[in-house]
Amino acid sequence: MLLNSKDFLEIKQLTVPEIELILSTAESLKEISQRDIKKVPTLRGKTIINLFYEVSTRTRTSFEIAGKRMSADVVNISTNSSSVLKGEGLKDTACNLEAMKPDIIVIRHPAPGAPHMLASLLDCSVINAGDGAHEHPTQAMLDLLTIREKKGDIAGLQVAIVGDITHSRVARSNIWALTKMGAKVTVVGPKTLIPPYIEQLGVSVSYRLAEVIPKADVLMILRIQLERQHGGFFPSLREYSKLFGLNLEKLKAAKTDVLIMHPGPINRGVELDPEVADGPYSVILEQVTNGLAVRMALIYLLLGGVDI
Amino acid sequence: MKLLICGGRVIDPAQGLDRVLDVLVEKGRIAQLSPDIDPPTGAKLIPAQGKLVVPGLIDMHTHLREPGREDKETISSGTKAAVNGGITSVACMANTNPVNDNQAVTEFIYSQARKTGHCNVYVVGSVTQGQQGKLLVEMGELKATGAVAYSDDGCSVKNTEVMRRALEYASMLDMLVICHCQDADLAPQGVMHEGLISTMLGLEGMPALAEETMLARDISLAALTGARLHIAHVSTAGSVELIRQAKARGIKLSAEATPHHFSLTHEVVRNFDTNTKVNPPLRTAEDVAAIIEGLKDGTIDVIASDHAPHTSAEKEAEYNYAPFGIIGLETLLPLSLTRLVHSKAMPLMDVIARLTINPARILSLDKGTLNVGAEADITIIDLDKRFKLDIAGFKSKSKNSPFQGAELQGLPVLTLVGGKLNTSEY
Amino acid sequence: MDKAAVDKALEHISRQIIQQHKGIDNLGLVGIRTKGRYLAQLIASRIKQHQGVELPVGTIDTSLYRDDVSVTPNRPILCTTQVPFAVADKKVILVDDVLYTGRTIRAALDALMDLGRSRAIELAVLIDRGHRELPIKADYVGCEIPTTVDETIKLIIDEGLKHYKVVKLKDPTAKKW
Numbered sequence: 001m002l003l004n005s006k007d008f009l010e011i012k013q014l015t016v017p018e019i020e021l022i023l024s025t026a027e028s029l030k031e032i033s034q035r036d037i038k039k040v041p042t043l044r045g046k047t048i049i050n051l052f053y054e055v056s057t058r059t060r061t062s063f064e065i066a067g068k069r070m071s072a073d074v075v076n077i078s079t080n081s082s083s084v085l086k087g088e089g090l091k092d093t094a095c096n097l098e099a100m101k102p103d104i105i106v107i108r109h110p111a112p113g114a115p116h117m118l119a120s121l122l123d124c125s126v127i128n129a130g131d132g133a134h135e136h137p138t139q140a141m142l143d144l145l146t147i148r149e150k151k152g153d154i155a156g157l158q159v160a161i162v163g164d165i166t167h168s169r170v171a172r173s174n175i176w177a178l179t180k181m182g183a184k185v186t187v188v189g190p191k192t193l194i195p196p197y198i199e200q201l202g203v204s205v206s207y208r209l210a211e212v213i214p215k216a217d218v219l220m221i222l223r224i225q226l227e228r229q230h231g232g233f234f235p236s237l238r239e240y241s242k243l244f245g246l247n248l249e250k251l252k253a254a255k256t257d258v259l260i261m262h263p264g265p266i267n268r269g270v271e272l273d274p275e276v277a278d279g280p281y282s283v284i285l286e287q288v289t290n291g292l293a294v295r296m297a298l299i300y301l302l303l304g305g306v307d308i
Numbered sequence: 309m310k311l312l313i314c315g316g317r318v319i320d321p322a323q324g325l326d327r328v329l330d331v332l333v334e335k336g337r338i339a340q341l342s343p344d345i346d347p348p349t350g351a352k353l354i355p356a357q358g359k360l361v362v363p364g365l366i367d368m369h370t371h372l373r374e375p376g377r378e379d380k381e382t383i384s385s386g387t388k389a390a391v392n393g394g395i396t397s398v399a400c401m402a403n404t405n406p407v408n409d410n411q412a413v414t415e416f417i418y419s420q421a422r423k424t425g426h427c428n429v430y431v432v433g434s435v436t437q438g439q440q441g442k443l444l445v446e447m448g449e450l451k452a453t454g455a456v457a458y459s460d461d462g463c464s465v466k467n468t469e470v471m472r473r474a475l476e477y478a479s480m481l482d483m484l485v486i487c488h489c490q491d492a493d494l495a496p497q498g499v500m501h502e503g504l505i506s507t508m509l510g511l512e513g514m515p516a517l518a519e520e521t522m523l524a525r526d527i528s529l530a531a532l533t534g535a536r537l538h539i540a541h542v543s544t545a546g547s548v549e550l551i552r553q554a555k556a557r558g559i560k561l562s563a564e565a566t567p568h569h570f571s572l573t574h575e576v577v578r579n580f581d582t583n584t585k586v587n588p589p590l591r592t593a594e595d596v597a598a599i600i601e602g603l604k605d606g607t608i609d610v611i612a613s614d615h616a617p618h619t620s621a622e623k624e625a626e627y628n629y630a631p632f633g634i635i636g637l638e639t640l641l642p643l644s645l646t647r648l649v650h651s652k653a654m655p656l657m658d659v660i661a662r663l664t665i666n667p668a669r670i671l672s673l674d675k676g677t678l679n680v681g682a683e684a685d686i687t688i689i690d691l692d693k694r695f696k697l698d699i700a701g702f703k704s705k706s707k708n709s710p711f712q713g714a715e716l717q718g719l720p721v722l723t724l725v726g727g728k729l730n731t732s733e734y
Numbered sequence: 735m736d737k738a739a740v741d742k743a744l745e746h747i748s749r750q751i752i753q754q755h756k757g758i759d760n761l762g763l764v765g766i767r768t769k770g771r772y773l774a775q776l777i778a779s780r781i782k783q784h785q786g787v788e789l790p791v792g793t794i795d796t797s798l799y800r801d802d803v804s805v806t807p808n809r810p811i812l813c814t815t816q817v818p819f820a821v822a823d824k825k826v827i828l829v830d831d832v833l834y835t836g837r838t839i840r841a842a843l844d845a846l847m848d849l850g851r852s853r854a855i856e857l858a859v860l861i862d863r864g865h866r867e868l869p870i871k872a873d874y875v876g877c878e879i880p881t882t883v884d885e886t887i888k889l890i891i892d893e894g895l896k897h898y899k900v901v902k903l904k905d906p907t908a909k910k911w
């Protein structure tokens with residue numbers, strides 16, 4: 001059993017068996033991180049380049065540790081898009097990196113489709129670590145893994161994704177992932193941050209968090225980008241927090257086994273109150289742990305394997 | 309030099325003509341048009357049996373890039389591409405570098421076209437200085453230098469007051485103003501049509517609304533000022549309806565559509581191919597159907613290419629960073645024939661009219677007909693020839709087209725510009 | 735090899751283990767992947783019958799320790815490495831179904847060592863089919879079956895450990911690697 005592509009670019013085109021394979025492989029690999037010696041030699045001599053055009057310490061570190069636990073050599077290239085715009089184009093950068101014969105390039109980029117462009121130019125595998133508002137497929141995989149661990153089966157669950165859906169790659173990847181696995185997804189947020197035709201992706205839309213909370217099995221809270229306020233998408237953070245932030249008071253209406261998830265980093269007191277983030281329903285740290293396992297699984301599945 | 313084009317099916321919408329005739333060309337002009345002309349001594353015979361003989365096509369919306377971006381296209385290469393595509397006259401837009409907002413640039417383009425051009429070139433000057441939307445260009449002076457219209461194509465004149473003055477002034481000169489209707493505030497970072505696909509891809513959308521609100525404003529201004537207004541590259545169903553209503557109210561208005569806007573939808577953006585990035589963007593199937601309907605009922609008068617060459621280095625970029633635009637001179641005719649004629653959407657005569665006499669009348673050019681005495685701009689077409697498009701053979705300097713490999717039917721085989729022969733290669 | 739023959743071989747291995755270790759103090763069994771674990775469980779239950787003591791049984795997946803990652807296009811679904819006893823200072827007996835090139839055992843040794851420093855490691859296999867590529871020898875062998883390289887030997891066993899047999903297949907696609 002293999003993934004169908006040399007690259008891992010989006011959940012959109014993934015099949016359910018592929019998702020299952022990644023999840024079960026990740027589950028098997030979790031054990032390695034619990035050992036004293038947290039390293040297996042399987043990818044000795046393989047090179048992974050983390051090419052990050054946006055600052056993201058969490059995701060980059062997660063990929064870096066994932067590679068290192070599998071004994072791959074991991075190189076980080078961090079840059080920001082402004083220096084890239086005036087300097088070398090992505091195509092030139094890609095060709096330069098290819099000349100160094102990496103096995104995987106992990107790319108984070110502010111422009112949707114940048115990983116696709118890289119993948120079409122290069123022979124090596126490309127993993128999308130987030131491309132603009134398009135997709136963040138490893139985030140969705142780690143969210144699936146976390147939900148499956150806590151809830152057993154994903155099919156039939158009611159999942160609410162709350163926040164800025166328009167600009168969220170996490171929302172898009174999770175909508176694909178959750179609907180493929182049979183969950184019922186509701187996106188919740190101010191009307192100005194719900195993109196047009198989103199219902200055609202098989203989700204419901206709500207503008208009232210209070211109506212969604214009681215029936216949700218999972219509340220996936222998105223980070224609100226503070227600069228959206230200045231884009232005129234909502235009047236103030238204060239009002240956003242009042243209408244769409246999750247606090248203990250609102251959570252009283254929730255199911256007793258509800259899961260609170262957040263892709264991080266959290267704006268405490270804006271979209272999520274500290275008591276909720278650190279409370280008993282929160283699985284935010286499990287998400288981080290599972291992120292490592294999912295990324296190890298992907299790296300392993302993309303780079304050759306064995307048949308016994 | 310005498311030329312006799314024998315046995316072709318002559319279609320000249322200006323005269324309502326569609327029959328098998330011989331065409332005699334003498335001294336660069338059409339000398340005779342009748343059945344079975346006896347070849348004069350020394351005349352070169354051009355057999356055209358089974359072919360269409362139509363007036364040379366006129367593309368009223370091209371970007372030749374010279375002066376300023378000769379790496380993308382020059383007047384020489386652009387006009388060569390035009391002729392290869394069966395086009396004998398082009399009107400070139402003002403967004404060169406420097407912007408064509410003065411006599412010197414207009415003169416330069418005309419002199420360059422005389423020296424290096426392969427077809428007739430007509431110059432469109434800008435509406436405002438530097439296309440900045442603030443101060444009017446010297447419209448009278450530009451007209452005297454030979455400009456055929458004014459346009460800030462690429463964007464709209466944002467300030468309504470400035471646009472009003474521009475239309476008033478242009479109408480005083482009886483000159484045409486061509487509008488690229490788009491409210492920039494409604495699509496500041498947009499790179500594609502706002503709809504299901506933009507939502508799926510996370511790309512910033514350009515709503516149909518951005519075109520329609522600006523179009524509604526410009527129609528009101530045209531009604532107020534009595535100016536002649538031409539709407540460039542109509543892309544939405546709502547725009548077609550607005551123009552239809554405005555024309556019914558008697559407002560002096562004409563409009564054009566491009567082959568890509570009646571051939572492709574936003575679905576093709578799915579793979580992030582930057583050759584699908586155009587402005588206005590590719591829209592929905594309903595919009596495509598409405599544009600074809602508009603072309604059919606005469607709401608849309610003209611088919612134009614919006615030929616916008618860009619280097620491959622610029623287009624081989626992230627979708628957000630790639631420039632808008634695709635080349636179109638060499639696909640204008642094949643796409644029009646395939647999507648409109650062979651699909652039975654429109655009669656052949658009407659399609660030819662939108663490529664010849666209609667743009668000639670809108671630009672007040674003495675062109676676009678095969679009347680005896682007219683300059684011999686003639687395009688000979690193989691209407692039924694099926695072929696697979698290969699951009700490698702195009703004469704344009706740039707290769708940015710989403711139609712590579714498309715299966716098309718109907719292409720130009722021979723073009724006469726003022727009686728001078730050119731063979732098309734596809 | 736039918737079920738009776740497999741049972742006979744397992745009985746042979748179990749008795750040898752008991753004999754060799756003069757009892758079963760400080761001993762643990764670790765099966766290689768799923769089939770190895772099933773065999774280890776069968777051996778443990780036989781030893782329990784004889785000695786009345788239940789040996790701890792674990793599983794390791796050798797996939798992550800193979801020397802041929804990316805040489806082959808296929809890979810099995812990973813199974814979780816799960817050794818529920820501390821291997822440090824224990825004597826560990828690795829259990830596998832078929833001993834062939836020895837490369838799996840090499841990988842298993844590495845995997846086991848990453849889990850801790852065992853007192854000693856031994857190897858028990860149901861079948862030795864020959865064709866070694868590494869200097870590895872089993873301490874306990876249920877049965878030797880001579881084979882050619884284009885054959886494969888397969889243990890077929892169900893999860894309930896009720897039905898099992900060994901079959902020999904002609905495998906024209908089998909590559910020697």
Ligand SMILES: [Zn+2]
Nearest residue numbers: 461462488540
């Ligand atoms: Zn335009």
